Amino acid sequence: MSSMQSASPLREDFAALLEESFGRSEALEGTVIKGRVVAIEKDMAVIDLGLKTEGRVALREFTGPGREGTLNVGDEVEVYLDRIENALGEAVISRDKARREESWVKLEVAYDKGEKVNGVIFNQVKGGYTVDLDGAVAFLPRSQVDIRPIRDVGPLMNISQPFQILKMDRRRGNIVVSRRTVLEETRAEARSELVANLEEGQTVDGVVKNITEYGAFVDLGGIDGLLHVTDMAWRRVNHPSEVVNIGQQLKVKIIKINHDTHRISLGIKQLLADPWEGIEAKYPMNARFKGRVTNITDYGAFVELEPGIEGLIHVSEMSWTKKNVHPGKIVSTSQEVEVQILEVDSVKRRISLGLKQTLQNPWEAFAQKHPVGSIVEGEVKNKTEFGLFIGLDGDVDGMVHLSDLDWNRPGEQVIDEFKKGDMVKAQVLDVDVEKERISLGVKQLGGDPFADAAAAGELKKGAVVTCEVTEVKEGGIEVKIAGTDLTTFIKRSELARDRSEQRPERFAAGEKLDARITQFDKKTRKVQASIKALEVAEEKEAIAQYGSADAGASLGDILGAALKRAKKDDE
Numbered sequence: 001m002s003s004m005q006s007a008s009p010l011r012e013d014f015a016a017l018l019e020e021s022f023g024r025s026e027a028l029e030g031t032v033i034k035g036r037v038v039a040i041e042k043d044m045a046v047i048d049l050g051l052k053t054e055g056r057v058a059l060r061e062f063t064g065p066g067r068e069g070t071l072n073v074g075d076e077v078e079v080y081l082d083r084i085e086n087a088l089g090e091a092v093i094s095r096d097k098a099r100r101e102e103s104w105v106k107l108e109v110a111y112d113k114g115e116k117v118n119g120v121i122f123n124q125v126k127g128g129y130t131v132d133l134d135g136a137v138a139f140l141p142r143s144q145v146d147i148r149p150i151r152d153v154g155p156l157m158n159i160s161q162p163f164q165i166l167k168m169d170r171r172r173g174n175i176v177v178s179r180r181t182v183l184e185e186t187r188a189e190a191r192s193e194l195v196a197n198l199e200e201g202q203t204v205d206g207v208v209k210n211i212t213e214y215g216a217f218v219d220l221g222g223i224d225g226l227l228h229v230t231d232m233a234w235r236r237v238n239h240p241s242e243v244v245n246i247g248q249q250l251k252v253k254i255i256k257i258n259h260d261t262h263r264i265s266l267g268i269k270q271l272l273a274d275p276w277e278g279i280e281a282k283y284p285m286n287a288r289f290k291g292r293v294t295n296i297t298d299y300g301a302f303v304e305l306e307p308g309i310e311g312l313i314h315v316s317e318m319s320w321t322k323k324n325v326h327p328g329k330i331v332s333t334s335q336e337v338e339v340q341i342l343e344v345d346s347v348k349r350r351i352s353l354g355l356k357q358t359l360q361n362p363w364e365a366f367a368q369k370h371p372v373g374s375i376v377e378g379e380v381k382n383k384t385e386f387g388l389f390i391g392l393d394g395d396v397d398g399m400v401h402l403s404d405l406d407w408n409r410p411g412e413q414v415i416d417e418f419k420k421g422d423m424v425k426a427q428v429l430d431v432d433v434e435k436e437r438i439s440l441g442v443k444q445l446g447g448d449p450f451a452d453a454a455a456a457g458e459l460k461k462g463a464v465v466t467c468e469v470t471e472v473k474e475g476g477i478e479v480k481i482a483g484t485d486l487t488t489f490i491k492r493s494e495l496a497r498d499r500s501e502q503r504p505e506r507f508a509a510g511e512k513l514d515a516r517i518t519q520f521d522k523k524t525r526k527v528q529a530s531i532k533a534l535e536v537a538e539e540k541e542a543i544a545q546y547g548s549a550d551a552g553a554s555l556g557d558i559l560g561a562a563l564k565r566a567k568k569d570d571e
Contacts, residue, residue, distance in 0.1 A: 033078070033081050034078055035047040036050075036077075037073050037077060038054065040059070043058060044056045044058055045058075045059055047077065047079060049081070055079070057079060078102070102134075116164055116182060117133055117165060119131040119162075119163050121153070121158070121161075129157075131163060133163070133175065136175060139175065139176050140176075156179075162182050163179055164178045164185075165177055166181070190222055191222070194221065200255065206221075206249070206250060206252050207250075208245060208249075210246065211241055213240075214240075216244050225252070227244070231266065231268065232244070232267075232269060233268065234269050234275050234308025234309075235310075251271065253268070253271050254266060269308075275308035275309050279309070279351075280346060283351060285344070286340060288339065290337070294333070295333070296328050296332075298326065300313050300314040300317075300327055301313045301318070303337060311351030312350070313327075313331075313355050317353070317354040317356055318331070320361060322395075330355075338355075338358045339353040340353065340354045340357040342357070362396050363436050365394055366394055367433060373428060374428050375426070376426060376427075377425045378391045379421060379424075386399070386402065387404070387405070388405075388415065390440060396436075396438060397438070398428075398438035398440040399440060400441060402414075402415060404439075404440070404443055404444065405442050406442075426441060429441045459486075459527065462537075464534060465481050465515060466481075467488075467515050468511070476490050476495065477490050477504050479515070479529065481527070486527055488528055495532065496531060513531065515530055515531050515533075516531075517529055518530045
């Protein structure tokens with residue numbers, strides 16, 4: 001009885017120890033513990049965990065991207081304990097999970113401190129690549145692989161290299177890394193160091209790395225500088241490939257350095273002699289030179305006088321007559337032209353050229369060939385409210401003013417008789433070379449009827465003329481003075497002395513009558529006639545002739561006697 005009683009405490013103690021041992025083991029589940037390799041069977045490693053149990057781990061879990069080596073019996077390793085015992089009585093352990101747990105702890109520290117971590121690109125997935133960060137798998141977006149897009153990532157795979165952690169989420173197991181950030185930081189450090197050793201005005205050697213439309217990028221030994229197309233040569237360069245080629249070694253001058261952006265501007269032409277030195281003496285005012293058209297714009301054409309020296313022919317200096325024409329209609333690229341120097345500005349590096357100045361002024365040529373008074377013929381180019389524009393020799397136009405279309409009729413009425421395209425003869429009245437104007441007259445071709453009548457001496461104030469009625473109007477009659485081309489209008493009040501006879505309807509077109517000239521002004525070119533004035537003059541003359549002989553007679557008797565005598569004289 002006593003022996004049975006003494007054995008009971010021993011069993012209880014053993015049970016307590018066993019339970020304590022298992023309790024400690026269960027507490028280790030879900031943690032990383034150390035074990036020793038006791039055997040290697042085919043592709044599995046048998047590991048003693050020191051918990052009176054063993055576990056198996058596939059040999060492949062001990063190798064991986066960037067981790068090559070052999071596992072031997074007796075090696076101490078760390079594994080992740082999933083469970084103490086499975087159905088086979090073995091511990092469920094994992095080397096991958098152990099490494100992952102270790103890596104996450106280290107990566108979180110590095111992420112918090114902003115430090116770089118080493119990893120290996122081992123696979124390509126949608127949108128990027130996977131990176132092994134010593135057990136933890138991270139995602140590398142395609143845009144974060146390099147500073148510039150690269151086609152082949154093969155050379156970058158399966159090699160250990162630094163990465164920057166951009167984002168971490170342990171709960172989801174997500175890690176995003178960047179290789180580009182590391183490269184940019186390294187490059188920025190290298191650029192800063194290189195830029196610090198360069199100075200503006202310094203001449204350095206470089207290699208053409210890339211060519212664009214606006215210039216070329218030159219490698220100065222780890223840092224690029226821009227050689228702009230305008231700094232490649234003193235002459236005009238249409239494309240950088242005319243001057244440099246990719247891979248070409250050349251000497252360049254540092255024009256400007258921006259220490260904030262690390263941008264460097266380079267130049268080649270600055271190493272050559274400046275062709276603008278002493279330019280005024282080389283190209284004096286009004287001198288003429290030959291050059292080649294290099295560029296045509298809306299406002300003119302550029303002409304190369306020598307390599308590096310260009311001048312501009314403004315559109316207003318291209319032609320005497322073509323005022324609103326695009327420069328490309330007058331000259332063409334690469335055409336050789338003769339130009340005249342109009343202005344040289346060495347400070348602004350500008351030369352103004354003239355093309356039309358090398359040609360004869362067409363208005364001067366016209367004036368020499370067609371002096372005032374000569375007769376010309378041309379096509380009606382345009383009709384305006386001022387008159388007609390006639391095309392003449394030498395691509396110049398002359399204008400016939402409304403007042404020079406007809407001697408007797410208003411120009412507004414006469415201009416309707418002309419239309420575009422009509423060939424018209426005219427007399428040259430005036431040529432103003434400076435204002436580029438030619439005045440023409442059409443009516444002058446037929447002579448001036450007023451001047452002809454005045455020269456003949458037949459028309460003067462008080463003269464009696466025979467007129468032919470051309471038109472009867474309510475206010476009077478239009479008449480033409482016989483023997484001349486002059487017309488005048490006799491108002492109703494001038495048709496007769498007696499008011500009862502002052503009726504225009506008394507007359508008919510084609511009827512002839514006598515009238516007295518009451519006004520004849522050469523300056524104003526006015527002539528007026530009056531029937532009433534003629535009757536009054538005749539009455540005065542009759543009184544003068546018969547008044548003294550018939551002193552006691554009445555006015556009626558005198559006029560009656562005058563009329564009888566006049567009738568008798570006619571018979």
